[in-house]
Amino acid sequence: MDEFALIRRYFQSLQQDGLPSSVSVGIGDDCAVLNVPPDQQLVVSIDTLVEGVHFLPDTPADQLAWRILGAAVSDLAAMGATPAWLTLALTLPQAEESWISAFSAALSAATRQYNIQLVGGDTTRGPLTLTAQVHGFVKTGTALLRKGAKPGDLICVTGTLGDSRAGLDTLLNDASLDEDVAYLRRRFYRPEPRIETGQLISPFASSCIDISDGLLGDINHILEQSGVGAQINPAALPLSAELLRFAGQKKARSWALTGGEDFELCFTVPPSQWISLQSQLQHHDVQVTPVGAICEATGIQLFIECEWQMVEASGYKHF
Amino acid sequence: MDEFALIRRYFQSLQQDGLPSSVSVGIGDDCAVLNVPPDQQLVVSIDTLVEGVHFLPDTPADQLAWRILGAAVSDLAAMGATPAWLTLALTLPQAEESWISAFSAALSAATRQYNIQLVGGDTTRGPLTLTAQVHGFVKTGTALLRKGAKPGDLICVTGTLGDSRAGLDTLLNDASLDEDVAYLRRRFYRPEPRIETGQLISPFASSCIDISDGLLGDINHILEQSGVGAQINPAALPLSAELLRFAGQKKARSWALTGGEDFELCFTVPPSQWISLQSQLQHHDVQVTPVGAICEATGIQLFIECEWQMVEASGYKHF
Incomplete structure (x- = not known):
């Protein structure tokens, strides 16, 4: 199978259950088209994991899926936000079906657990590197920031x-x-x-x-x-x-x-x-x-x- | 200088001129906090460039900045969208001040040219890889999609x-x-x-x-x-x-x-x-x-x- 088709099949299957109302267009166009609910602000964070730096070589693919998503969603948690959407840039040494299959199955489970929808991505060849951007919502004006601690707190x-x-x-x-x-x-x-x-x-x-x-x-x-x-x-x-x-x-x-x-x-x-x-x-x-x-x-x-x-x-x- | 401080200095300087009203919190917290204007949808796209795959080794840092941003913003153009925000995940073999300085100066010029605001990022050590996510706005319901071509067009x-x-x-x-x-x-x-x-x-x-x-x-x-x-x-x-x-x-x-x-x-x-x-x-x-x-x-x-x-x-x- 053509590698494009392989990757498309696995990742598009993550939106098979239907898209939430916040997603008008998901994976498969030049951009995803998304809706932020009224009275909400969008919060976003981007995180990268590099093989040999952030995780050991030969870390199982399913562990990587849980790890990158958990780490990224944690930034949303720190803002008091509700997870909404995920984009994923995946750089792989080769398009190995067993790896992609294990990764996407775990990613599917993890995205369901955190109630976050994969809406786009990019897959490239190169040294194993994963970059996830997570997007969430907070009621306008209520984001929990690093700034604000006062003596006595x-x-x-x-x-x-x-x-x-x-x-x-x-x-x-x-x-x-x-x-x-x-x-x-x-x-x-x-x-x-x-x-x-x-x-x-x-x-x-x-x-x-x-x-x-x-x-x-x-x-x-x-x-x-x-x-x-x-x-x-x-x-x-x-x-x-x-x-x-x-x-x-x-x-x-x-x-x-x-x-x-x-x-x-x-x-x-x-x-x-x-x-x-x-x-x-x-x-x-x-x-x-x-x-x-x-x-x-x-x-x-x-x-x-x-x-x-x-x-x-x-x-x-x-x- | 501490490498964190180095990178922070260069990239935070990109928001020195003040933030647009769509950005409540930019670089420097767990997440950026952002505002999508009423009646607009958000469109997003993520793109990766890997050294030796998408660009030649030793490509000058300033060229890379223009290239990654141009390629990413092009996806917004294809939707008929107006550019708004950029996040950037940068994986570098080492924190070399001359490289970071040249890259961030070019990125600053490019973001001004395309009227897009850097609002967050992640900098990690590893093989040279750049991932950019661009965010733009379209009037609700007007995004230009791949779907829709008809015989005779x-x-x-x-x-x-x-x-x-x-x-x-x-x-x-x-x-x-x-x-x-x-x-x-x-x-x-x-x-x-x-x-x-x-x-x-x-x-x-x-x-x-x-x-x-x-x-x-x-x-x-x-x-x-x-x-x-x-x-x-x-x-x-x-x-x-x-x-x-x-x-x-x-x-x-x-x-x-x-x-x-x-x-x-x-x-x-x-x-x-x-x-x-x-x-x-x-x-x-x-x-x-x-x-x-x-x-x-x-x-x-x-x-x-x-x-x-x-x-x-x-x-x-x-x-």
């Missing part, structure tokens, strides 16, 4: 931190598979973007970011854009039992502070909103943990050995 | 064809530089997306596509989606004097039929609209040339040696 994170970094470690060091290792790898391969949590906290939070480069590096973006500093208590960081058993407390805390790609949310809440937020969270199944507070003095301080110590926001660097 | 193209393929040839064969060679290379490096022409023809045309893979390959998309065939007269193809001098008539026609990346428009017009369209085109500075007609019998026929001959739509294949 609580700093919170969702879920548990450091698991993804540990998952990568199990792969790099070829750890023998047990239940903990399986859990940590799943956290690495299948980030769970906090879409509902982002929407739930949006009316209460003063700023938000998703944790892709590590807590310290990412909160630093909030601090820079808000013109404030932070005090964080490492003992308060939420750590999974699996991570603690696998890595021990010291390494677990270090990975929770600087390990990338947890795709949890880090957000700030004014003390006046804290009670209201807690009551909203009562029946929500994602854990939210206060880990520190915003302060006036710029920079990040960690509470280590009974005193506040300044640290560098040494997140993951791309070069 | 005239097939028209803008500008001249084959120049870009000849420009590539001058590079591959290291042709000695004269005025013709310089012209053909400019056509290769700096496609001129037909934005105004697309908007002008939109009320009259029944279908449209931009010529990225070659006239035969691209018109075939119109034919497939419209369920019709085409008769094309190669003698009617618009060829530049530079191309004719460089390649001779035979090769020039062949490149005009199958050479990719001219980024001219190919569109169809019902005969009833032809007079009105011509009067609109009278004071328009882009040439529009009828090159054939849509017919009921599927497939493409060329008028060669005084008879109609069926041909394969052998456009450029990505694999």
Whole structure:
């Protein structure tokens, strides 16, 4: 089969179930033609994964589909947005049917899970690289930004931190598979973007970011854009039992502070909103943990050995 | 300088002149926050260029900026759309300041020329690859699609064809530089997306596509989606004097039929609209040339040696 036809068949099958009303024209023309609902703003984010840089060579195609989409949708979650559309630029060394078939099946499952519609893409030959742009909606004026944290605000994170970094470690060091290792790898391969949590906290939070480069590096973006500093208590960081058993407390805390790609949310809440937020969270199944507070003095301080110590926001660097 | 800061400095400088009203939040948050004007639909397209596949190694950074943006905006032109926003995913082997500086200066000039605003991006390390997503607006219900060509419609193209393929040839064969060679290379490096022409023809045309893979390959998309065939007269193809001098008539026609990346428009017009369209085109500075007609019998026929001959739509294949 002609390679164009092959790729077209697999990806066009992702819109076989019919298109949502927001999509007038999907895959197959020069552009997709799309409708943003009245009173909504469009939010967009573009993310690239490169083989050998962001994922290990020979990572299974289905894992890549979940990973790229989870990471990209996480940016929508950080804005408190509702996912809408996906475009995908796929650069492949060759058009191998088994790879494309596995990738598109997983992408289909992932797009259904996050309720996001594939509306366009480009497939090219070259070193394995995936670029996804996600598009979502927020009610006009309600997008949750990095800017807005104020001294006194609580700093919170969702879920548990450091698991993804540990998952990568199990792969790099070829750890023998047990239940903990399986859990940590799943956290690495299948980030769970906090879409509902982002929407739930949006009316209460003063700023938000998703944790892709590590807590310290990412909160630093909030601090820079808000013109404030932070005090964080490492003992308060939420750590999974699996991570603690696998890595021990010291390494677990270090990975929770600087390990990338947890795709949890880090957000700030004014003390006046804290009670209201807690009551909203009562029946929500994602854990939210206060880990520190915003302060006036710029920079990040960690509470280590009974005193506040300044640290560098040494997140993951791309070069 | 920290590489993050380097890239941020160059790309954020592209929004220094202030943001258009359609952009509430540009570069620098998890997502851009954008406003689609009332009564408009959003059209989007994503395109990737890979070093060694879509452009030669060591292509100057400024040429790449013009090329990726021209090629991407051309998809907006084919819909009759008005350019609005750009996102850019850039994968670079290293963060070299001279490269980034030259690229961003050219990108700045190109985005001003096409009146498109950079609103987000991702910069990663890896083999040189550029992915651009362009976003534009069309009045609701007026997007110009590939579908819609009917038997009897005239097939028209803008500008001249084959120049870009000849420009590539001058590079591959290291042709000695004269005025013709310089012209053909400019056509290769700096496609001129037909934005105004697309908007002008939109009320009259029944279908449209931009010529990225070659006239035969691209018109075939119109034919497939419209369920019709085409008769094309190669003698009617618009060829530049530079191309004719460089390649001779035979090769020039062949490149005009199958050479990719001219980024001219190919569109169809019902005969009833032809007079009105011509009067609109009278004071328009882009040439529009009828090159054939849509017919009921599927497939493409060329008028060669005084008879109609069926041909394969052998456009450029990505694999």
